Amino acid sequence: MKCIYWIGLLSLFIVGCGTNNYEKTDLGLKTSIDSTTVEIQFFSPDIVRVLKYPKDSVIDKKSLSVIKTPEKIDLNIAEDDNYFTISSDHLLVKLNRKSGDISYSDLNGNSLFKEATPGYNFTPTNDAGKSTFKVSQSFQLDPDEAIYGLGILQQGKMSQRNQEVHMVQGNTQDYVPFFQSVKGYGLFWDNYSPTDFKDDADGTQFSSEVGTCIDYYFMLGGNADGVIAKMRDLTGQVPMFPLWTFGFWQSKERYKSQDETVGVVEKYRELGVPLDGIIQDWQYWGDNYHWNAMEFLNPNFPNPQKFVDDVHNLNAHMIISIWSSFGPETKEYKELKDKDMLMDFATWPLSGKDVWPPDMDYPSGVVVYDPYNPGARDIYWKYLNKGLFSLGIDGWWMDSTEPDHMNFKPEDLDNKTYLGSFRKVRNAYPLMTVGGVYDHQREVTSDKRVFILTRSAFAGQQRYGANTWTGDVTSSWDALKHQIPAGLNFSMTGIPYWNTDIGGFFLSNFPKKLNDPNYRELYARWVQFGAFSTMMRSHGADAPREIYQFGKQGDVVYDAIDKFINLRYSLLPYIYTTSHDVTANQSSMTRALVMDFASDKNTHDINNEYMFGKSILVAPVTDPMYTKEVLAGGKTNKVEDFSTVKSSEVYLPAGTNWYDFWTNETFEGGQTISKETPLDIMPLFIKAGSIIPFGPKVQYAEEKDWSNLEIHIYTGANSEFNLYEDENDNYNYEKGAYSLIKFKWDDANKKLTIAKREGAFDGMLENRKFTIILQDGTKKEVNYNGEKRILEL
Structure with a gap:
C-alpha cells in the first residue's frame, strides 16, 4: 500500500503511514529514523539539501557559502513499507525508512548517486569547551565513475578518484568540499571545519572535525556546465572583471x-611590449x-x-x-x-x-x-x-x-x-x-x-570578484605540469578564475637562476601556458622576471615571450566575450576536456590539455626539450640547443575535426598526433565550427578600439559567436549597458549572418569594419552599422 501526498507550499503537518511518522515541510519532509532526524529540502527542482542530526538537537545553521533562497515548487511524496520517495519534475529522491540512507535518480528511475549503507556517523567531541560532534557521510560511486573538483590540489590528478585529502586551507592548496561527476551531478559538503575526503574501494566519504549536523547539497545539472550553473545558483554568480x-x-x-x-612600466613601454x-x-x-x-x-x-x-x-x-x-x-x-x-x-x-x-x-x-x-x-x-x-x-x-x-x-x-x-x-x-x-x-x-x-x-x-592564484609554487617542470589539473579541478567547483605565478615562485631548483638555460626554457613555456589562463601574470622571488631579463629582441627566449604576450592581446575580444559568457551563462573559461567531450572516454582523465573558452584546445609543453649538458674543462654545464626541432604529442577529442592554429592543417578528432614545438610554439588547436575575433596590435588593452576586427571562421560545422562589448570597467552592464553582435555561420551554404546589434552603451561604436577570414584563405571585408548583414563566402 502506498500513501501519496502533494505538498502545498505552506503546509506543515504530521502524516502517519507505515512505520515512521514524518512532517511535510515547505521544502520537503522531516522524519526521525532511530535516533537521527533527517530533513530533505528541495531548493529547486534539481537542487536538494540533506540535513541529518541527532534527534534531540536543535539546528539553526546559517550557511556561509549558500545564498540561494529556496524556490516555491510542488513536490510529490509517496511512501511504502521501505521508502519515502520525494520527486520534483526533474529529480527523484528515495529515503530508506530503516537505514536512513538516501538515493537519487532521474524521473525514469536511472540511478545517479546514493549514500552508502551504513552511511553516516556522529561522534561526540569537545570543540573549545563546547559539546558537539565530528560528522561523516559516506557515498557509493560507480567503479569507473570519474569525479572532479575539491579545489586546487598540487598532485597532478585530473579525476579525483582513489585518494585521501586532508582539507585545511594552505599556501598552495585551496580546498572546496565539492565534487562533480561525469554522470552530470554535483555534491557540496557544507562544512567549514578541517575535513577529510577519502575515496577507495569501500566508498567515498566526507568527514569533518566539527558539525552540529550533516549538511550537504545534491544537484543535478546533466553535464559539467549544468552542474556548475547549479552550484553558482546555490552559492552566487560571477561578476565581470575589467577588460584590462x-x-x-x-x-x-x-x-x-x-x-x-614605475621604471618597470616605463621599460615595457620603451620596448613596445x-x-x-x-x-x-x-x-x-x-x-x-x-x-x-x-x-x-x-x-x-x-x-x-x-x-x-x-x-x-x-x-x-x-x-x-x-x-x-x-x-x-x-x-x-x-x-x-x-x-x-x-x-x-x-x-x-x-x-x-x-x-x-x-x-x-x-x-x-x-x-x-x-x-x-x-x-x-x-x-x-x-x-x-x-x-x-x-x-x-x-x-x-x-x-x-x-x-x-x-x-x-x-x-x-x-x-x-x-x-x-x-x-x-x-x-x-x-x-x-x-x-x-x-x-x-x-x-x-x-x-x-x-x-x-x-x-x-x-x-x-x-x-x-576574485581570481585565485595557486600559491607560492616552486619552479620546476613538475610544478608546471601540476598547475594544469589543479586549476581545471578548481574551475569545476564553480569558481572560474585562477592563475599561477608564471615561472614559479621559488627558484630553489635553479641555483644559477636566470642564467640556467633550463630555467629560461621553463619560463618561456610557463608564459605560453599563462597566455591561455584567466590571468596572465609573471611573478616570483629570487630573481626578477621582466621580459628584458631574458635578453633582447632577436634572442630566442625573449622573442618567444614577446610572441605570446602579443598573442594574448590579439585574443582579447575572444577572452572578454568568454568572460561575459562566464557571468551571463554560468560558463567557464578554462575547461577540462571532459566538460565538452564527455562522450569521449579518453578525455575523462587527461591532465595536460584543456579548452580555453569553447573553441581553443591548449596543450602546454611541460617537458624540457632545448637544454643539454656539455662537458667542458672537466665541468658539466647546461647550454641551450635549438639545432633540432622537437615535438609534443597531443590528443584531439573525438566528435569534431580540429585546425592547427599555427598552420591551419586539419585533423580528425579521436587520435593522438605529434606536433612540432620549437620554443615559440605551444600546440593550439581550434575546433571546427568556431568563430574567433582577433583584435588590433596594442600596448595595453584599451589603446585602440575594436572598430576593425578580424573574424576568423573555422569551417566544417555550423557555428555562432556573440561578440560582447561594454564600457570595460564599471557595473553599468548589470543595468543592461552592453551590446551583443551575433555571428552565425551556415557551413553547408558558406553563408555568414551578422545579426542586428542588440543593446547599447555609452561610447559604443556605431560603425565599424569586420574582415572575415576563412581558413582556406578566403577574405572579405564588410562595413557594419548595427544592422543585419548576410555574406556569401
Whole structure:
C-alpha cells in the first residue's frame, strides 16, 4: 500500500503511514529514523539539501557559502513499507525508512548517486569547551565513475578518484568540499571545519572535525556546465572583471621603491611590449611591526599619490599587496585588539626583522584578524579605503587569505571568532575576508569593478570578484605540469578564475637562476601556458622576471615571450566575450576536456590539455626539450640547443575535426598526433565550427578600439559567436549597458549572418569594419552599422 501526498507550499503537518511518522515541510519532509532526524529540502527542482542530526538537537545553521533562497515548487511524496520517495519534475529522491540512507535518480528511475549503507556517523567531541560532534557521510560511486573538483590540489590528478585529502586551507592548496561527476551531478559538503575526503574501494566519504549536523547539497545539472550553473545558483554568480585585467601583468617579490615599480612600466613601454598591470608587493608600509598598515610608511615610497598617478599616466593599472594580518604598531591592530577582534596564533612574518631564517629574538607580534566578525570587516575596509583606495589603487592583491598558520598547534583552533571556534569555521576564512573587501567596495562605488587577486578560496567565492592564484609554487617542470589539473579541478567547483605565478615562485631548483638555460626554457613555456589562463601574470622571488631579463629582441627566449604576450592581446575580444559568457551563462573559461567531450572516454582523465573558452584546445609543453649538458674543462654545464626541432604529442577529442592554429592543417578528432614545438610554439588547436575575433596590435588593452576586427571562421560545422562589448570597467552592464553582435555561420551554404546589434552603451561604436577570414584563405571585408548583414563566402 502506498500513501501519496502533494505538498502545498505552506503546509506543515504530521502524516502517519507505515512505520515512521514524518512532517511535510515547505521544502520537503522531516522524519526521525532511530535516533537521527533527517530533513530533505528541495531548493529547486534539481537542487536538494540533506540535513541529518541527532534527534534531540536543535539546528539553526546559517550557511556561509549558500545564498540561494529556496524556490516555491510542488513536490510529490509517496511512501511504502521501505521508502519515502520525494520527486520534483526533474529529480527523484528515495529515503530508506530503516537505514536512513538516501538515493537519487532521474524521473525514469536511472540511478545517479546514493549514500552508502551504513552511511553516516556522529561522534561526540569537545570543540573549545563546547559539546558537539565530528560528522561523516559516506557515498557509493560507480567503479569507473570519474569525479572532479575539491579545489586546487598540487598532485597532478585530473579525476579525483582513489585518494585521501586532508582539507585545511594552505599556501598552495585551496580546498572546496565539492565534487562533480561525469554522470552530470554535483555534491557540496557544507562544512567549514578541517575535513577529510577519502575515496577507495569501500566508498567515498566526507568527514569533518566539527558539525552540529550533516549538511550537504545534491544537484543535478546533466553535464559539467549544468552542474556548475547549479552550484553558482546555490552559492552566487560571477561578476565581470575589467577588460584590462585580461592583459599582461608584471610583478616580483618585491619592487623596493616607487621609482623601481614605475621604471618597470616605463621599460615595457620603451620596448613596445604590451602591459596592463603592475603589482606592488609587501613592505611599502616599512618594517614588520607595521605589517599591513595599508599606508605608505616606507621612505622609498615618498609620494604615494604621484606613484599611482605615474602608473596611470603610462596607461597601466596597479594593484597592491594587502594581508589578513597586522603588525602591533599599526592603527588597525590597535583598534581590532581593543575590540577583541584578533586571533592568537603564529603567522607570517614571525620575526620583526626582515631576515631569513626568522630571528626570533625579535618576534614580530603580527596576528590575523577575525573576518567572520562584520565589525572587523568594517574596520579592515575603513583603513583600506582611507590609506589606499582613496589614492586610486585599481585592485587588491589579498595575500595569505588562507591565512598563514605557522608552527601549528591543535589548540590554536580553539581561538574564538565571531561565529564560534576557529576550528568550526577554519576553511571559510578566505571567503569571509575576500567577501568583506568586495562588499565594501561595491557599497562605495559602481564606477570601478572590484578586482581581487587572492591566495585562497572557498565555496561561493566566485561571487566576490576574485581570481585565485595557486600559491607560492616552486619552479620546476613538475610544478608546471601540476598547475594544469589543479586549476581545471578548481574551475569545476564553480569558481572560474585562477592563475599561477608564471615561472614559479621559488627558484630553489635553479641555483644559477636566470642564467640556467633550463630555467629560461621553463619560463618561456610557463608564459605560453599563462597566455591561455584567466590571468596572465609573471611573478616570483629570487630573481626578477621582466621580459628584458631574458635578453633582447632577436634572442630566442625573449622573442618567444614577446610572441605570446602579443598573442594574448590579439585574443582579447575572444577572452572578454568568454568572460561575459562566464557571468551571463554560468560558463567557464578554462575547461577540462571532459566538460565538452564527455562522450569521449579518453578525455575523462587527461591532465595536460584543456579548452580555453569553447573553441581553443591548449596543450602546454611541460617537458624540457632545448637544454643539454656539455662537458667542458672537466665541468658539466647546461647550454641551450635549438639545432633540432622537437615535438609534443597531443590528443584531439573525438566528435569534431580540429585546425592547427599555427598552420591551419586539419585533423580528425579521436587520435593522438605529434606536433612540432620549437620554443615559440605551444600546440593550439581550434575546433571546427568556431568563430574567433582577433583584435588590433596594442600596448595595453584599451589603446585602440575594436572598430576593425578580424573574424576568423573555422569551417566544417555550423557555428555562432556573440561578440560582447561594454564600457570595460564599471557595473553599468548589470543595468543592461552592453551590446551583443551575433555571428552565425551556415557551413553547408558558406553563408555568414551578422545579426542586428542588440543593446547599447555609452561610447559604443556605431560603425565599424569586420574582415572575415576563412581558413582556406578566403577574405572579405564588410562595413557594419548595427544592422543585419548576410555574406556569401
